[in-house]
Amino acid sequence: MSNAKGALVLFSGGQDSTTCAAWALARYERVETIGFDYGQRHAVELAVRPAVLQALRTMSPEWNACLGEDHMLDLGLLGRISDTSLTKDVAIAMQENGLPNTFVPGRNLLFMMVAATLAYRRGLDVLVGGMCETDYSGYPDCRNDTMQSLQATLNLGMATDLRIETPLMWIDKAQTWELARELGGEALVEMVRTETHTCYLGERGELHDWGYGCGACPACELRAKGYRAFREKA
Numbered sequence: 001m002s003n004a005k006g007a008l009v010l011f012s013g014g015q016d017s018t019t020c021a022a023w024a025l026a027r028y029e030r031v032e033t034i035g036f037d038y039g040q041r042h043a044v045e046l047a048v049r050p051a052v053l054q055a056l057r058t059m060s061p062e063w064n065a066c067l068g069e070d071h072m073l074d075l076g077l078l079g080r081i082s083d084t085s086l087t088k089d090v091a092i093a094m095q096e097n098g099l100p101n102t103f104v105p106g107r108n109l110l111f112m113m114v115a116a117t118l119a120y121r122r123g124l125d126v127l128v129g130g131m132c133e134t135d136y137s138g139y140p141d142c143r144n145d146t147m148q149s150l151q152a153t154l155n156l157g158m159a160t161d162l163r164i165e166t167p168l169m170w171i172d173k174a175q176t177w178e179l180a181r182e183l184g185g186e187a188l189v190e191m192v193r194t195e196t197h198t199c200y201l202g203e204r205g206e207l208h209d210w211g212y213g214c215g216a217c218p219a220c221e222l223r224a225k226g227y228r229a230f231r232e233k234a
């Protein structure tokens with residue numbers, strides 16, 4: 001166990017943030033979660049959050065004891081000021097600047113800033129996020145440099161000693177499945193597979209070997225490819 005006071009996990013109900021929550025539960029005595037409603041077109045992720053948190057509690061008595069409050073915050077402002085395929089009814093496409101229009105400018109920056117403000121009040125000194133530079137879609141706010149710089153800014157601006165932890169930063173999707181197995185065995189892998197939600201289109205009709213989703217959007221493709229690579233290695 002670390003000597004940190006406790007961790008606040010940015011938790012969306014997806015595969016990555018669920019793995020991050022398990023990672024935090026294995027390390028910190030106090031773990032709280034934070035989620036954001038920012039006018040996502042498909043609120044399926046938000047809808048699965050309570051079930052995923054409940055499932056994490058049933059994974060072990062220790063995790064159940066460590067897992068504290070869940071904070072769900074309304075950031076509708078972000079949906080109102082941004083124009084992306086995640087918040088508006090437009091098709092997923094590549095933009096002229098080389099970024100897909102699933103990129104919500106400023107999202108992770110705002111999330112971390114709001115999380116830091118809440119952590120301040122809750123007496124938590126670690127922020128955990130699922131940002132990843134390995135097989136990401138090129139989102140600049142997922143870069144390690146961005147997170148390091150933001151950590152410095154937050155600590156300067158709030159006179160705190162917060163640490164931003166990003167356990168998935170240098171691993172790919174197959175390794176994210178592996179990490180879940182290391183943390184909670186096949187039971188956690190199965191929980192992530194059946195309870196979490198990643199699909200950009202909010203599709204939750206059919207259970208595939210890698211979980212629910214449309215199977216065709218970039219998020220589903222990554223998740224399916226990672227799951228298959230994980231199973232092939234095993």
Ligand code: ZN
Binds near residue numbers: 203218
């Ligand atoms: Zn999908």
